[in-house]
Amino acid sequence: MIVLGRIVAPHGVRGAVKIHPFGDDPLNWRSMRYWWLGSKPDSTQDSDWKVYRLESLREQGSSLVASFEDVADRNAAELLDGLFIAAPREDLPRPGLDEYYWGDLIGLSVVNAQAQTLGSVSKLLETGAHDVLQVEMGEGKDKVERLIPFVAAFVKEVDLRLREIRVEWEADW
Structure with a gap:
């Protein structure tokens, strides 16, 4: 499964929900007749x-605001x-050139220009200005x-084939 977003609140009284999408162009999700929650x-x-x-989807x-069959009122949406x-994955539109689903980036190794492994992507954060890779290395106090x-x-x-992201980032930053 590829996670696309999160429901953040009910919307109105007719069972609609407000959605925070993870990524660009979420209106393409209309092509998916079924969503998994x-x-x-x-x-x-x-x-x-x-x-x-899915019954309807709009920006x-x-x-986003979406409504589903069998979610008829605010109580059900809550x-x-x-x-x-x-x-x-097979239900999703193919990403374009230099576009990635967040789920494809989780777990990839991050290597800098000096060939130092900085860790692996544990998650992505949306900051408003741009997305941010959260890269972790080691365990516990290390x-x-x-x-x-x-x-x-x-x-x-x-490089999804090599499961690697190459970055211009110093190890001590």
């Missing part, structure tokens, strides 16, 4: 995801608050965390 974003177990049929500011939205802006000035190449 669940509380465990890292889960690959089908039993952790419940399928909903509202920087958020039960969906906080759930993650995901879809199987754990080092780096936040690297996911912009061309720092991210030089993403």
Whole structure:
């Protein structure tokens, strides 16, 4: 499953929900007739995801508003608050050149220009201005965390085949 966003609140009284999308161009999600909702974003177990049929989707500011079949009122929408939205890879539109699903970047090694491994991507953060890679290395008290802006000035190449992101970033930053 590729996590696409999260339901952040019910919207109105007719069962709609407000969604915070993770990534660009979420209106393309209209092409997916079914959405999977669940509380465990890292889960690959089908039993952790419940399928909903999309009824409508529209933009509202920087958020989306969606409604689903069988979610008829605000009470039903409140039960969906906080759930993650995901879809199987085969149901998603193919990303364009230099576009990636966040789920494809999680776990990739991050290596700088000096061939030093800085760690692996543990998650991505959306800051408003741009996305940020959260890179972790080590464990316990030896754990080092780096936040690297996911912009061309720092991210030089993403190689999904090698499972590696090459960055212009010093090990001591």
